[in-house]
Amino acid sequence: LLSSATSQGLHVVHIAAEMAPVAKVGGLGDVVSGLGKALQKKGHLVEIVLPKYDCMQYGRVCDLRALNVVIESYFDSQLYESKIWVGTVEGLPVYFIEPQHPDKFFWRGKFYGEHDDFRRFSFFSRAALEFLLLAGKKPDIIHCHDWQTAFIAPLYWEIYVHKGLNSARICFTCHNFEYQGTAAASELESCGLDKNNLHRSDRMQDNSAHDRVNAVKGGIVFSNIVTTVSPTYAQEVRTAEGGHGLHSTLASNTKKFIGILNGIDIDAWNPATDAFLPVQYNATDLEGKLENKQALRRNLGLSSADIGRPLVGCITRLVPQKGVHLIRHAIYLTLELGGQFVLLGSSPVPHIQKEFEGIADNFQNHDHIRLILKYDESLSHAIYAASDMFIIPSIFEPCGLTQMISMRYGAIPIVRKTGGLNDSVFDVDDDTIPPQFRNGFTFVNADEQGLKGALLRAWNLFKNNPETWKQLVQKDMSIDFSWESSSAQYEELYINLAKTSQIGNEYN
Numbered sequence: 001l002l003s004s005a006t007s008q009g010l011h012v013v014h015i016a017a018e019m020a021p022v023a024k025v026g027g028l029g030d031v032v033s034g035l036g037k038a039l040q041k042k043g044h045l046v047e048i049v050l051p052k053y054d055c056m057q058y059g060r061v062c063d064l065r066a067l068n069v070v071i072e073s074y075f076d077s078q079l080y081e082s083k084i085w086v087g088t089v090e091g092l093p094v095y096f097i098e099p100q101h102p103d104k105f106f107w108r109g110k111f112y113g114e115h116d117d118f119r120r121f122s123f124f125s126r127a128a129l130e131f132l133l134l135a136g137k138k139p140d141i142i143h144c145h146d147w148q149t150a151f152i153a154p155l156y157w158e159i160y161v162h163k164g165l166n167s168a169r170i171c172f173t174c175h176n177f178e179y180q181g182t183a184a185a186s187e188l189e190s191c192g193l194d195k196n197n198l199h200r201s202d203r204m205q206d207n208s209a210h211d212r213v214n215a216v217k218g219g220i221v222f223s224n225i226v227t228t229v230s231p232t233y234a235q236e237v238r239t240a241e242g243g244h245g246l247h248s249t250l251a252s253n254t255k256k257f258i259g260i261l262n263g264i265d266i267d268a269w270n271p272a273t274d275a276f277l278p279v280q281y282n283a284t285d286l287e288g289k290l291e292n293k294q295a296l297r298r299n300l301g302l303s304s305a306d307i308g309r310p311l312v313g314c315i316t317r318l319v320p321q322k323g324v325h326l327i328r329h330a331i332y333l334t335l336e337l338g339g340q341f342v343l344l345g346s347s348p349v350p351h352i353q354k355e356f357e358g359i360a361d362n363f364q365n366h367d368h369i370r371l372i373l374k375y376d377e378s379l380s381h382a383i384y385a386a387s388d389m390f391i392i393p394s395i396f397e398p399c400g401l402t403q404m405i406s407m408r409y410g411a412i413p414i415v416r417k418t419g420g421l422n423d424s425v426f427d428v429d430d431d432t433i434p435p436q437f438r439n440g441f442t443f444v445n446a447d448e449q450g451l452k453g454a455l456l457r458a459w460n461l462f463k464n465n466p467e468t469w470k471q472l473v474q475k476d477m478s479i480d481f482s483w484e485s486s487s488a489q490y491e492e493l494y495i496n497l498a499k500t501s502q503i504g505n506e507y508n
């Protein structure tokens with residue numbers, strides 16, 4: 001059970017805190033399964049290691065079973081057991097680690113936001129490597145993601161290479177530099193990393209709070225290759241303004257740092273087959289899209305009187321990064337213009353959640369505005385399908401998936417020109433862009449005027465030029481946002497990395 005299947009291609013192990021649809025908070029979850037599936041399709045052996053959360057969507061794991069082994073991994077000067085489960089998610093083999101630690105690290109009813117997240121995920125990272133070692137796996141690539149599993153990189157080169165797990169090169173992807181996983185330097189010791197060796201300015205010392213360590217910095221320093229999720233964001237984080245304190249670390253590691261635009265899982269996000277939708281549709285049958293609009297209006301109790309009334313959608317985590325004040329402004333602006341607005345979002349930030357609950361209450365039985373403040377996968381599909389326009393006024397956006405999903409469902413994106421939005425949405429009025437690439441509406445300044453200008457331009461086109469609008473919808477629905485080209489870029493990186501493993505055991 002524990003041996004790895006042989007394959008012509010590379011053996012890639014993703015170690016992550018999220019994977020769609022079983023454990024998803026945001027885009028990270030989509031990327032792990034989307035990229036994993038695409039690489040599997042190309043003939044590589046792809047395996048995933050995840051924590052076994054109590055709050056996972058267990059219904060989406062096939063053949064989940066406990067393995068007849070227990071691993072013991074180091075934490076706080078002693079060994080702790082973890083049970084290992086295996087199952088299949090979206091056709092990918094997944095190992096779930098269930099620590100038998102008294103702190104019940106993954107029995108919290110939520111994925112993140114616990115006071116001991118640093119401990120929870122440094123424990124998980126160590127246990128994941130222990131599992132690979134014990135299972136005798138010989139991966140070519142270990143791919144870790146975000147601060148939660150950035151510990152893998154220093155753990156691998158400092159400890160596990162010497163224990164015999166030494167076949168791999170490490171790829172680290174940072175999906176958002178705002179979240180870095182910092183803690184007092186002493187906390188690093190829990191998972192067995194040597195504070196004296198790592199709490200240094202060229203290793204894991206936080207660049208601002210010098211008495212702390214920084215997991216993402218460790219991921220950057222100790223990985224063979226570091227990626228982020230769009231070329232524009234890769235440029236932005238190299239600046240003092242965009243780097244959240246890590247620009248200097250990226251500067252010293254610039255040769256191994258690259259931005260690759262995410263794709264989306266075009267099987268999971270396909271209006272022609274989407275089982276969450278009351279009516280499936282495609283670019284040549286937009287009647288079906290209208291039926292979804294009417295169905296959503298009925299379900300949410302919005303007025304269905306005027307079918308031509310534009311519906312603006314927004315699906316997001318409500319955090320400052322997403323431009324919450326501009327989202328709020330877009331709601332009132334849409335109302336003023338005579339449209340309908342549906343927001344699906346939830347916030348880990350109490351004052352933002354409270355503010356939006358206030359707005360939701362204001363519009364409780366309103367004919368044209370509805371705010372649904374929770375995470376709801378099925379409703380998200382229905383909103384993409386029903387919307388005419390889709391608003392993403394982010395202050396910064398590493399990649400962003402909702403603009404790609406909305407286009408695939410024929411909802412025209414209105415976005416701020418930043419990060420991955422800048423690499424995937426091109427303004428219909430921008431003469432510097434070849435016409436065939438123009439697909440939405442963009443604005444530069446993160447203020448109400450900027451947003452208003454773009455929304456008004458979209459509004460006018462929708463109202464005054466329905467035929468051009470329809471062509472835009474059809475064009476957007478046909479754009480290829482699959483993982484095909486992005487996964488090919490990862491594949492090339494992996495192949496080049498794997499070649500270097502013959503040269504020696506080094507991360508630089």
Ligand code: ADP
Pocket residue numbers: 025026027028030315316317344345346374375376377380399400401402403405
């Ligand atoms: P981020 O990773 O910063 O949250 P992305 O745009 O990369 O943003 O990914 C967001 C993903 O999460 C999309 O698949 C989107 O549909 C989904 N999503 C965000 N909020 C919700 C919600 N409240 N309910 C359902 N899905 C959501």
